[in-house]
Amino acid sequence: MTKYTGSCLCGAVTYEVEGPLRPSVACHCSQCRRTSGHYWSATQVPDARLTLTRDDGLRWFRSSGTAERGFCGTCGASLFWRKDGEGMTSIGSGTLDAPDGLTTARHIHVSDKACYYEIEPGPDRID
Template identity: 65%
Template sequence: MKTGSCLCGAVAFEITGELRPSVACHCTQCRKTSGHYWSATQVPDAQFNLTKDEGLTWYQSSKSARRGFCRHCGSALFWQMDGEGATSIGTGTLDGATGLHTSKHIFVKDKGDYYDIADGLPQLDTY
Protein backbone atom coordinates (compact mmCIF):
# COMPACT_ATOMS: atom_id res chain seq x y z
CA MET A 1 0.00 0.00 0.00
CA LYS A 2 1.14 3.53 -0.81
CA THR A 3 -0.07 6.71 0.84
CA GLY A 4 0.03 10.34 -0.16
CA SER A 5 -1.36 13.77 0.59
CA CYS A 6 -1.42 17.43 -0.28
CA LEU A 7 1.08 19.82 1.29
CA CYS A 8 -1.13 20.80 4.27
CA GLY A 9 -2.65 17.34 4.88
CA ALA A 10 -6.28 18.34 4.26
CA VAL A 11 -6.39 15.70 1.49
CA ALA A 12 -4.88 12.26 2.04
CA PHE A 13 -5.22 8.97 0.22
CA GLU A 14 -4.21 5.30 0.07
CA ILE A 15 -3.42 3.23 -3.00
CA THR A 16 -3.48 -0.54 -3.18
CA GLY A 17 -2.13 -2.56 -6.07
CA GLU A 18 0.51 -1.75 -8.64
CA LEU A 19 1.17 1.79 -9.75
CA ARG A 20 1.67 2.59 -13.42
CA PRO A 21 5.04 4.15 -14.28
CA SER A 22 4.93 7.93 -14.12
CA VAL A 23 4.05 9.81 -17.31
CA ALA A 24 5.23 13.41 -17.78
CA CYS A 25 2.56 15.58 -19.41
CA HIS A 26 3.62 18.85 -21.03
CA CYS A 27 0.14 20.00 -22.18
CA THR A 28 -0.86 23.59 -21.55
CA GLN A 29 -3.43 22.64 -18.89
CA CYS A 30 -0.91 20.60 -16.87
CA ARG A 31 1.67 23.37 -17.14
CA LYS A 32 -0.88 25.98 -16.00
CA THR A 33 -2.07 23.92 -13.01
CA SER A 34 1.40 22.91 -11.83
CA GLY A 35 3.67 25.74 -12.95
CA HIS A 36 5.76 23.32 -15.05
CA TYR A 37 4.96 19.92 -16.54
CA TRP A 38 3.00 17.41 -14.45
CA SER A 39 4.13 13.86 -13.78
CA ALA A 40 1.56 11.30 -12.69
CA THR A 41 1.07 7.64 -11.99
CA GLN A 42 -2.37 6.03 -12.32
CA VAL A 43 -4.49 3.36 -10.64
CA PRO A 44 -7.96 1.92 -11.21
CA ASP A 45 -10.52 3.69 -9.00
CA ALA A 46 -11.09 0.44 -7.06
CA GLN A 47 -7.47 0.72 -5.80
CA PHE A 48 -7.76 4.39 -4.79
CA ASN A 49 -9.19 5.46 -1.42
CA LEU A 50 -9.46 8.98 -0.04
CA THR A 51 -8.73 8.86 3.70
CA LYS A 52 -9.18 12.60 4.21
CA ASP A 53 -10.99 14.91 1.82
CA GLU A 54 -11.82 18.07 3.78
CA GLY A 55 -9.77 20.21 1.37
CA LEU A 56 -10.53 18.38 -1.87
CA THR A 57 -12.09 20.40 -4.68
CA TRP A 58 -12.67 19.20 -8.22
CA TYR A 59 -12.34 21.50 -11.22
CA GLN A 60 -13.85 20.51 -14.58
CA SER A 61 -10.83 21.41 -16.73
CA SER A 62 -12.28 20.21 -20.04
CA LYS A 63 -15.44 18.61 -21.42
CA SER A 64 -14.09 15.16 -20.61
CA ALA A 65 -11.77 15.50 -17.59
CA ARG A 66 -11.53 17.01 -14.14
CA ARG A 67 -8.67 17.86 -11.78
CA GLY A 68 -8.60 17.47 -8.02
CA PHE A 69 -6.70 19.93 -5.87
CA CYS A 70 -6.56 21.10 -2.26
CA ARG A 71 -8.48 24.32 -1.76
CA HIS A 72 -6.41 25.10 1.36
CA CYS A 73 -2.80 24.76 0.16
CA GLY A 74 -3.32 24.66 -3.62
CA SER A 75 -1.64 21.29 -4.23
CA ALA A 76 -2.48 19.77 -7.62
CA LEU A 77 -3.31 16.14 -6.79
CA PHE A 78 -5.50 14.21 -9.22
CA TRP A 79 -6.73 14.00 -12.80
CA GLN A 80 -9.70 11.92 -13.95
CA MET A 81 -10.97 11.30 -17.47
CA ASP A 82 -14.75 10.83 -17.59
CA GLY A 83 -15.70 7.16 -17.86
CA GLU A 84 -12.13 5.86 -17.64
CA GLY A 85 -12.52 4.33 -14.17
CA ALA A 86 -9.02 5.37 -13.14
CA THR A 87 -7.38 8.22 -11.25
CA SER A 88 -4.09 9.81 -12.21
CA ILE A 89 -2.19 10.85 -9.11
CA GLY A 90 0.61 13.41 -9.07
CA THR A 91 3.71 11.31 -8.45
CA GLY A 92 5.17 14.00 -6.20
CA THR A 93 2.20 13.70 -3.82
CA LEU A 94 3.15 10.14 -2.80
CA ASP A 95 4.81 9.65 0.58
CA GLY A 96 8.33 8.25 0.76
CA ALA A 97 10.14 6.31 -1.91
CA THR A 98 7.87 5.33 -4.80
CA GLY A 99 9.99 2.83 -6.73
CA LEU A 100 8.56 4.42 -9.88
CA HIS A 101 10.28 5.79 -12.95
CA THR A 102 9.09 8.05 -15.75
CA SER A 103 8.20 6.02 -18.84
CA LYS A 104 7.45 8.73 -21.42
CA HIS A 105 6.61 12.36 -22.13
CA ILE A 106 3.25 13.29 -23.66
CA PHE A 107 1.97 16.44 -25.37
CA VAL A 108 5.53 17.56 -26.04
CA LYS A 109 4.25 19.75 -28.90
CA ASP A 110 2.79 21.99 -26.15
CA LYS A 111 5.86 22.06 -23.89
CA GLY A 112 7.31 25.32 -22.67
CA ASP A 113 10.18 26.89 -24.60
CA TYR A 114 12.19 27.44 -21.42
CA TYR A 115 13.30 23.81 -20.96
CA ASP A 116 14.54 20.84 -22.95
CA ILE A 117 13.62 17.18 -22.61
CA ALA A 118 16.92 15.35 -22.75
CA ASP A 119 16.40 12.13 -20.81
CA GLY A 120 16.14 9.86 -23.87
CA LEU A 121 12.61 8.67 -23.03
CA PRO A 122 9.86 8.45 -25.70
CA GLN A 123 8.28 11.79 -26.58
CA LEU A 124 4.76 11.87 -28.01
CA ASP A 125 3.19 14.96 -29.61
CA THR A 126 -0.19 14.03 -28.10
CA TYR A 127 -1.34 11.20 -25.83
Protein backbone atom coordinates in the same frame (compact mmCIF):
# COMPACT_ATOMS: atom_id res chain seq x y z
CA MET B 1 -0.20 -6.35 -1.60
CA THR B 2 1.87 -3.17 -1.63
CA LYS B 3 0.26 -0.06 -0.18
CA TYR B 4 1.28 3.50 -1.04
CA THR B 5 0.26 6.71 0.69
CA GLY B 6 0.29 10.34 -0.32
CA SER B 7 -1.09 13.78 0.41
CA CYS B 8 -1.26 17.42 -0.47
CA LEU B 9 1.14 19.90 1.14
CA CYS B 10 -1.08 20.78 4.12
CA GLY B 11 -2.56 17.32 4.75
CA ALA B 12 -6.19 18.30 4.09
CA VAL B 13 -6.21 15.58 1.40
CA THR B 14 -4.59 12.19 2.08
CA TYR B 15 -4.94 8.93 0.21
CA GLU B 16 -3.87 5.30 -0.02
CA VAL B 17 -3.30 3.16 -3.10
CA GLU B 18 -3.31 -0.65 -3.01
CA GLY B 19 -1.25 -2.57 -5.53
CA PRO B 20 1.27 -1.68 -8.21
CA LEU B 21 1.71 1.79 -9.65
CA ARG B 22 2.00 2.45 -13.36
CA PRO B 23 5.25 4.22 -14.33
CA SER B 24 4.88 7.98 -14.44
CA VAL B 25 3.90 9.84 -17.58
CA ALA B 26 5.06 13.45 -17.86
CA CYS B 27 2.51 15.69 -19.57
CA HIS B 28 3.69 18.96 -21.10
CA CYS B 29 0.30 20.29 -22.26
CA SER B 30 -0.61 23.88 -21.41
CA GLN B 31 -3.35 22.81 -18.96
CA CYS B 32 -0.97 20.66 -16.92
CA ARG B 33 1.66 23.39 -16.96
CA ARG B 34 -0.83 26.02 -15.79
CA THR B 35 -2.23 23.80 -13.08
CA SER B 36 1.13 22.79 -11.65
CA GLY B 37 3.49 25.60 -12.66
CA HIS B 38 5.60 23.15 -14.70
CA TYR B 39 4.91 19.92 -16.55
CA TRP B 40 2.86 17.40 -14.56
CA SER B 41 4.01 13.83 -13.93
CA ALA B 42 1.50 11.22 -12.85
CA THR B 43 1.00 7.55 -12.23
CA GLN B 44 -2.47 6.06 -12.73
CA VAL B 45 -4.58 3.49 -10.90
CA PRO B 46 -8.09 2.04 -11.15
CA ASP B 47 -10.52 4.02 -8.98
CA ALA B 48 -11.24 0.89 -6.91
CA ARG B 49 -7.61 0.86 -5.67
CA LEU B 50 -7.57 4.52 -4.58
CA THR B 51 -8.95 5.36 -1.13
CA LEU B 52 -9.23 8.91 0.13
CA THR B 53 -8.35 8.78 3.83
CA ARG B 54 -8.98 12.50 4.28
CA ASP B 55 -10.76 14.70 1.78
CA ASP B 56 -11.68 17.88 3.72
CA GLY B 57 -9.79 20.04 1.25
CA LEU B 58 -10.48 18.14 -1.97
CA ARG B 59 -12.03 20.20 -4.73
CA TRP B 60 -12.67 19.21 -8.34
CA PHE B 61 -12.32 21.53 -11.31
CA ARG B 62 -13.82 20.61 -14.68
CA SER B 63 -10.86 21.48 -16.92
CA SER B 64 -12.44 20.29 -20.18
CA GLY B 65 -15.64 18.77 -21.49
CA THR B 66 -14.34 15.28 -20.67
CA ALA B 67 -11.98 15.58 -17.69
CA GLU B 68 -11.56 17.08 -14.24
CA ARG B 69 -8.67 17.87 -11.92
CA GLY B 70 -8.58 17.29 -8.18
CA PHE B 71 -6.71 19.77 -6.01
CA CYS B 72 -6.55 20.88 -2.40
CA GLY B 73 -8.71 23.94 -1.79
CA THR B 74 -6.58 24.83 1.25
CA CYS B 75 -2.97 24.66 -0.01
CA GLY B 76 -3.63 24.52 -3.78
CA ALA B 77 -1.72 21.29 -4.45
CA SER B 78 -2.55 19.51 -7.73
CA LEU B 79 -3.32 15.90 -6.84
CA PHE B 80 -5.52 14.08 -9.35
CA TRP B 81 -6.76 14.03 -12.94
CA ARG B 82 -9.51 11.84 -14.30
CA LYS B 83 -11.28 11.44 -17.61
CA ASP B 84 -15.00 10.81 -17.57
CA GLY B 85 -16.02 7.17 -17.81
CA GLU B 86 -12.52 5.64 -17.64
CA GLY B 87 -12.69 4.37 -14.05
CA MET B 88 -9.06 5.44 -13.59
CA THR B 89 -7.46 8.28 -11.64
CA SER B 90 -4.10 9.83 -12.41
CA ILE B 91 -2.19 10.70 -9.25
CA GLY B 92 0.47 13.39 -9.20
CA SER B 93 3.75 11.50 -8.76
CA GLY B 94 5.13 14.18 -6.46
CA THR B 95 2.23 13.75 -4.01
CA LEU B 96 3.23 10.16 -3.14
CA ASP B 97 5.19 9.49 0.03
CA ALA B 98 8.65 8.00 -0.53
CA PRO B 99 9.70 5.44 -1.42
CA ASP B 100 7.43 4.91 -4.39
CA GLY B 101 9.82 3.27 -6.89
CA LEU B 102 8.42 5.24 -9.82
CA THR B 103 10.26 5.91 -13.05
CA THR B 104 9.22 8.08 -15.99
CA ALA B 105 8.02 5.94 -18.89
CA ARG B 106 7.24 8.68 -21.41
CA HIS B 107 6.62 12.34 -22.09
CA ILE B 108 3.39 13.38 -23.80
CA HIS B 109 2.26 16.56 -25.57
CA VAL B 110 5.91 17.49 -26.04
CA SER B 111 5.12 19.89 -28.90
CA ASP B 112 3.23 22.00 -26.33
CA LYS B 113 6.12 22.20 -23.83
CA ALA B 114 7.34 25.54 -22.51
CA CYS B 115 10.50 27.07 -23.96
CA TYR B 116 12.42 27.43 -20.67
CA TYR B 117 13.35 23.74 -20.24
CA GLU B 118 14.54 20.73 -22.19
CA ILE B 119 13.23 17.18 -21.88
CA GLU B 120 15.86 14.73 -20.67
CA PRO B 121 16.89 11.95 -23.02
CA GLY B 122 15.64 8.45 -22.37
CA PRO B 123 11.89 8.05 -22.03
CA ASP B 124 9.69 7.95 -25.13
CA ARG B 125 8.23 11.22 -26.42
CA ILE B 126 4.75 11.55 -27.88
CA ASP B 127 3.10 14.62 -29.37
